[in-house]
């Protein structure tokens with residue numbers, strides 16, 4: 234078709250197009266060259282540069298570009314380009330994704346009525362069309378000039394976060410300030426990324442902390458990326474800068490289905506299903522108290538050894554993450570023997586429970602690798618609510634209807650055995666390595682309780698204890714008692730773990746589960 238020339242247009246059309254181009258140029262310019270320069274000076278990209286990196290080249294379709302606010306209570310005109318947020322959709326490796334990107338160069342990316350309406354519009358459309366939503370947060374928070382309207386505006390977003398939860402994947406990137414109630418939108422999404430060089434999240438900032446508690450604390454120490462990735466567990470992923478962060482978001486999206494009605498995309502990494510790894514036969518140390526790195530098992534069994542660990546620096550005694558088996562995405566939960574001997578504590582239980590629920594929401598089958606000596610003992614854990622938190626993991630596994638396969642690598646003691654996706658709570662297939670020890674408790678604790686009187690009365694108590702330990706081990710601490718009872722399906726060679734898992738998931742592909750008729754259960758929060 235021949236290109237329309239300016240002189241072919243009627244005057245009215247020409248005027249409309251000129252106005253449109255002026256408005257578009259204003260929106261694209263954001264807060265102007267000076268503020269863009271300041272943004273770059275802080276090592277941050279602009280809202281549009283971020284979108285360009287997140288989405289496939291040229292795929293971005295902007296929505297609501299010309300929308301502006303209706304003016305603020307403090308005499309503010311409210312005519313800000315794009316009202317401080319860029320919204321729309323585009324593709325990530327060919328699959329549709331919705332995005333909003335706050336523009337800090339426009340009144341600090343602060344959130345007012347129109348800004349929120351733009352975000353809500355893409356959230357609604359993401360849910361309607363069944364595509365993930367990614368929020369790129371860089372904002373001074375509630376727009377002060379819009380007063381209570383900006384609080385209402387946050388509420389509209391929070392409500393949509395909840396409505397979208399479990400329907401489409403929601404991902405937040407915190408790439409600048411995120412303070413006050415604003416933190417609750419990222420907190421309700423499925424995954425939160427933080428950029429270590431430039432972001433912080435807190436409910437109340439250092440000044441308020443100083444006034445209320447007389448504590449001196451800096452932004453990073455209070456709510457920087459490292460703190461949230463390792464101590465609070467608010468951040469699932471940390472990247473050094475905007476570019477790496479957006480690359481990681483693309484990586485995560487590639488593991489996920491677009492919505493809760495679909496399966497995750499299949500990716501053939503050309504790793505044979507029957508690839509055996511003889512090294513696994515020698516991984517578990519002979520001494521029961523000696524630890525090892527469960528990461529070795531994970532990388533050995535997954536397609537191409539590729540694993541995207543979630544919450545890598547938080548509650549490191551449990552490992553959660555996404556990988557592929559036979560090309561299909563699986564969620565993996567594993568006790569990390571090398572950290573706290575893999576015991577379950579409050580943080581580990583809550584971390585894994587949320588991950589299990591995410592996988593179940595989005596039809597991602599679960600693999601559970603078990604080496605757990607039990608729940609962490611001590612007043613700190615008891616008073617911190619290990620009963621409440623441990624129950625979350627028990628509940629999460631129990632209610633999950635996706636295919637669930639467990640491999641007991643070594644210890645599976647007590648309540649932790651049951652919690653870690655045992656058959657008794659709906660695990661579909663449970664395998665054990667020959668090194669598995671499935672028992673009510675460890676040999677020492679058990680012998681000391683059951684044979685206490687006998688040991689105390691013996692002329693050589695230490696010798697009797699050792700004999701009793703040996704007796705208990707041979708009778709109870711092995712996979713065969715559980716196998717005879719039908720609690721495990723097979724004792725497998727470690728080298729064959731990958732093949733057996735892939736086979737089990739093939740069988741479970743069409744798994745159907747009836748759910749009780751109810752509004753929703755009441756997970757112990």
Ligand code: HXC
Pocket residue numbers: 339340341342343372373374375376377378384387388410412413414415
């Ligand atoms: C209106 C804001 C703003 C806000 C920043 N600006 N935050 N305008 N409402 N909330 C404007 C500034 O006036 C400035 O405008 C521009 O954005 C850039 O801000 P600077 O302060 O120059 O940037 P910087 O030095 O990088 O500091 C960033 C900042 C700081 C740390 C975020 O701006 C700040 O502390 N802002 C207020 C944060 C806050 O208390 N927000 C409310 C949180 S409570 P000019 O024109 O000078 O360039 C909240 C409640 C949510 O959000 C409740 C939900 C239920």
